[in-house]
Amino acid sequence: MEKQDDQPYRVETQQATVTTMERMNIEPCMSLDRADPCMIIIVGASGDLTARKVVPSLFRLFINKKLPDPCVILGCARTGLSDDEFRNRMKAACLDSDKTNVSMWQQFSKLLHYTRLDYETLASYQNLAKHAGNLDTEFGTRGNRILYLAVPPSLYVSNAEMLGQAGLATERQNHGGWSRIIIEKPFGRDLTSAIALDKRLHEYFSEHQIFRIDHYLAKETVQNILTFRFANAIFEPLWNRNFIDHVHIIAAETVGVEHRAGYYEQTGVLRDMFQNHMMQLLALTAMEPPSLFESERVRDEKVKVYRSFRPFLSDSLQDYLVVGQYGAGMVGGKRVPAYRDEYKVDPDSLIPTFAMMKVFLDNWRWKGIPFYLTSGKRLARKLTQIHIQFKEVPHSLFRQTLQEDILANRLVLGIYPDEEISLTFQTKSPGAKMCLRSVNMDFLYHKGFSGTEKNAYEKALLDCMFGDQMLFWRQDGVEQCWSFLTPILESCETCGDRAKMLMPYNAGTWGPKAFINLENS
Numbered sequence: 001m002e003k004q005d006d007q008p009y010r011v012e013t014q015q016a017t018v019t020t021m022e023r024m025n026i027e028p029c030m031s032l033d034r035a036d037p038c039m040i041i042i043v044g045a046s047g048d049l050t051a052r053k054v055v056p057s058l059f060r061l062f063i064n065k066k067l068p069d070p071c072v073i074l075g076c077a078r079t080g081l082s083d084d085e086f087r088n089r090m091k092a093a094c095l096d097s098d099k100t101n102v103s104m105w106q107q108f109s110k111l112l113h114y115t116r117l118d119y120e121t122l123a124s125y126q127n128l129a130k131h132a133g134n135l136d137t138e139f140g141t142r143g144n145r146i147l148y149l150a151v152p153p154s155l156y157v158s159n160a161e162m163l164g165q166a167g168l169a170t171e172r173q174n175h176g177g178w179s180r181i182i183i184e185k186p187f188g189r190d191l192t193s194a195i196a197l198d199k200r201l202h203e204y205f206s207e208h209q210i211f212r213i214d215h216y217l218a219k220e221t222v223q224n225i226l227t228f229r230f231a232n233a234i235f236e237p238l239w240n241r242n243f244i245d246h247v248h249i250i251a252a253e254t255v256g257v258e259h260r261a262g263y264y265e266q267t268g269v270l271r272d273m274f275q276n277h278m279m280q281l282l283a284l285t286a287m288e289p290p291s292l293f294e295s296e297r298v299r300d301e302k303v304k305v306y307r308s309f310r311p312f313l314s315d316s317l318q319d320y321l322v323v324g325q326y327g328a329g330m331v332g333g334k335r336v337p338a339y340r341d342e343y344k345v346d347p348d349s350l351i352p353t354f355a356m357m358k359v360f361l362d363n364w365r366w367k368g369i370p371f372y373l374t375s376g377k378r379l380a381r382k383l384t385q386i387h388i389q390f391k392e393v394p395h396s397l398f399r400q401t402l403q404e405d406i407l408a409n410r411l412v413l414g415i416y417p418d419e420e421i422s423l424t425f426q427t428k429s430p431g432a433k434m435c436l437r438s439v440n441m442d443f444l445y446h447k448g449f450s451g452t453e454k455n456a457y458e459k460a461l462l463d464c465m466f467g468d469q470m471l472f473w474r475q476d477g478v479e480q481c482w483s484f485l486t487p488i489l490e491s492c493e494t495c496g497d498r499a500k501m502l503m504p505y506n507a508g509t510w511g512p513k514a515f516i517n518l519e520n521s
């Protein structure tokens with residue numbers, strides 16, 4: 001276990017050891033049926049998200065024979081491109097990550113098509129619908145469509161409405177063609193705008209057609225949280241206020257704002273990471289067992305968690321929340337600039353790039369147990385972990401031989417970089433004298449696994465093709481989270497001493513020193 005001087009929480013990143021483990025029988029987990037033939041219409045196909053995530057993930061699904069057959073990918077955006085130009089752009093994006101699959105690329109590229117879309121003109125969407133209809137007929141995709149909005153959030157409403165007006169949201173009865181829309185977070189920027197966005201989406205799409213993607217949910221080890229908790233009898237009896245002292249959920253990043261200042265200056269860490277990813281990790285850790293592993297039942301239980309948030313009192317915000325902004329520093333051996341010196345960031349920006357929050361859930365299981373949520377950019381290491389800190393033993397019979405208190409058990413659910421589960425407990429050190437030592441029992445998630453892994457976007461795209469919404473946000477969950485966060489954001493953003501609240505920290509550290517107090521308070 002590593003502990004750095006300036007590191008306020010312990011992080012477990014050592015190479016773990018598993019002594020015995022059977023080779024897994026992976027076949028049944030890998031052989032999903034293929035989804036119905038479909039067309040994936042990517043709106044915003046000339047942009048960054050399409051090239052970085054969407055098309056490379058579709059390519060990997062194709063390589064692993066998971067894409068429906070037939071399948072057509074129709075890109076559209078304001079930029080005028082021919083099919084071949086679009087293919088060339090995507091080739092660079094796909095083969096960049098995997099140069100070995102050139103021959104597979106030749107086959108995959110035939111699925112890619114492109115048409116120009118003027119976002120403001122209905123006639124242009126009608127042309128898109130016509131083009132899609134022609135491709136349907138040519139390739140046999142049966143009128144099934146995924147509409148992926150890979151555009152800035154400011155375009156969600158107008159894009160969705162125009163797609164609807166052009167008939168692309170319409171589903172035909174009796175398996176005559178389904179239509180699903182994928183939108184990326186942020187789903188609004190507060191409660192009011194989230195409700196407004198949803199209302200507009202529902203003018204053309206029903207809830208079963210709306211897939212609000214959160215890539216954290218589709219990460220393997222995030223999905224494993226439910227399995228770990230509810231497929232084992234031994235942990236659940238301990239998973240409550242009687243045995244757990246606190247929970248700490250950490251999503252630390254080394255990257256800064258990169259080229260996304262336009263977006264980040266409007267969002268900051270609370271909207272970018274807390275309203276979505278952190279809330280999902282919290283829900284999976286804290287929820288009650290659903291009666292069945294089924295989309296609506298799982299999502300019902302998550303919403304119940306959000307309903308039990310204890311609201312923050314605006315006059316004692318500092319007892320529950322620390323926000324910070326990175327200054328210049330060293331990350332990975334390289335000098336990096338302060339947030340305010342980043343490209344296109346306001347030199348007086350008060351946008352937080354770090355936050356730590358102490359949250360309470362007022363329900364039977366968790367009453368009085370703090371959940372700490374920490375996330376920030378330009379921190380010392382990229383790390384995503386959930387720490388379950390158990391209570392200390394009620395009475396130490398070793399008090400005469402030990403100088404210190406016995407360290408309480410800690411369970412770490414590692415999501416990144418080590419996908420592992422690690423339990424810390426006490427043993428006797430070998431030797432004549434009675435000494436204790438803390439050891440880890442570790443499980444490496446991929447140990448013994450030889451199949452092909454799916455990244456989070458592949459999993460989310462596949463689930464959407466199958467119409468499974470379990471790993472997507474439901475609107476009531478979105479609204480509950482905004483109900484909790486909106487007053488906090490308003491207090492942070494409107495208070496007179498906003499600048500004073502924002503704690504500076506050097507890039508490459510673990511964040512502002514002030515938040516150590518939060519964990520100890």
Ligand code: BG6
Pocket residue numbers: 253255272273384
């Ligand atoms: C995104 C945020 O949703 O998640 C980014 O917008 C953040 O700011 C990213 O960097 C982190 O995702 P991951 O999978 O790298 O932890």
